[in-house]
Amino acid sequence: MHVVFGASGRAGGETAKALLAMGAPVRVVLRRADQAEAWQASGADVALADMTDPDAIAAALQGAAGAFFLNPPPVSGDLFRSTEVIGTALAEGVRRAGLRKAVVLSSVGAQHASGTGVIATLHQMEALLTGIAPATAFLRPGYFVETWSEVLEAVLGDGLLPTFVEPDRKMPMVSTIDVGSTAAALLREDWAGQRVVELGGPHDWSARDVAKAFATVLGRPVDPVFVPEADRLPVYARAGVPGPVAEALIGMYDGIARGRVAREGGKEERRGSTSLLTAVARIVDDAGKRRSMA
Numbered sequence: 001m002h003v004v005f006g007a008s009g010r011a012g013g014e015t016a017k018a019l020l021a022m023g024a025p026v027r028v029v030l031r032r033a034d035q036a037e038a039w040q041a042s043g044a045d046v047a048l049a050d051m052t053d054p055d056a057i058a059a060a061l062q063g064a065a066g067a068f069f070l071n072p073p074p075v076s077g078d079l080f081r082s083t084e085v086i087g088t089a090l091a092e093g094v095r096r097a098g099l100r101k102a103v104v105l106s107s108v109g110a111q112h113a114s115g116t117g118v119i120a121t122l123h124q125m126e127a128l129l130t131g132i133a134p135a136t137a138f139l140r141p142g143y144f145v146e147t148w149s150e151v152l153e154a155v156l157g158d159g160l161l162p163t164f165v166e167p168d169r170k171m172p173m174v175s176t177i178d179v180g181s182t183a184a185a186l187l188r189e190d191w192a193g194q195r196v197v198e199l200g201g202p203h204d205w206s207a208r209d210v211a212k213a214f215a216t217v218l219g220r221p222v223d224p225v226f227v228p229e230a231d232r233l234p235v236y237a238r239a240g241v242p243g244p245v246a247e248a249l250i251g252m253y254d255g256i257a258r259g260r261v262a263r264e265g266g267k268e269e270r271r272g273s274t275s276l277l278t279a280v281a282r283i284v285d286d287a288g289k290r291r292s293m294a
């Protein structure tokens with residue numbers, strides 16, 4: 001049995017789906033009971049647990065051969081305090097359950113304790129979860145292609161792709177499809193010790209590459225538009241993102257611009273197989289499905 005935390009999110013959901021597609025027994029760990037039915041219909045076992053509760057974590061891990069962990073995306077408050085609470089609870093839950101294999105979602109740039117914005121919390125999480133299981137892997141993917149779905153309204157309505165990164169700057173980027181398949185593969189591999197796996201797509205891409213992919217999928221021009229630093233905080237404020245979280249997210253883009261949110265090098269490196277066009281087409285298709293159901 002493989003246990004997947006965060007299955008209601010992008011990376012955790014893709015990991016659980018990849019394991020199920022491989023025919024592996026899967027238990028997804030959710031916070032809300034109303035999310036259970038769809039996973040049960042797909043063949044997954046379901047456990048409910050708060051990631052700050054070591055007892056609930058240990059119970060969810062009972063009988064597990066391996067587990068996938070992550071630090072939930074920040075929504076409010078002190079990000080580093082939240083990471084400390086969750087990381088400490090996960091470590092204690094793993095200890096109580098006697099888990100033998102753990103795959104922990106991190107990010108490129110997590111080798112740095114500062115200068116990377118929100119990614120610094122993943123550096124902290126790596127430190128908290130180092131050695132939690134005899135086989136522990138930190139999976140450090142690049143920027144999720146699916147994150148561009150957050151500006152899809154501007155793409156569809158105005159033919160513009162807002163970007164906080166210079167349009168022609170190439171950076172590690174990967175579809176969550178590949179994040180899930182890689183995490184699933186790591187859970188099914190036979191290995192021991194600690195490892196760091198840096199994951200990118202088939203190529204490094206820029207915002208201009210993403211805009212071209214949207215243009216191809218939509219059949220009309222899409223142009224990247226660089227958002228100056230002074231205009232970024234108001235963008236998050238209009239979206240209702242709390243100030244500390246917005247500042248941490250903006251700090252990530254500053255870290256990308258300064259080359260700190262990048263591969264560490266000297267680590268195990270893998271490349272996914274999902275093309276940029278495929279990932280972007282899925283963003284557009286998923287949005288169409290949501291509109292049709294509304």
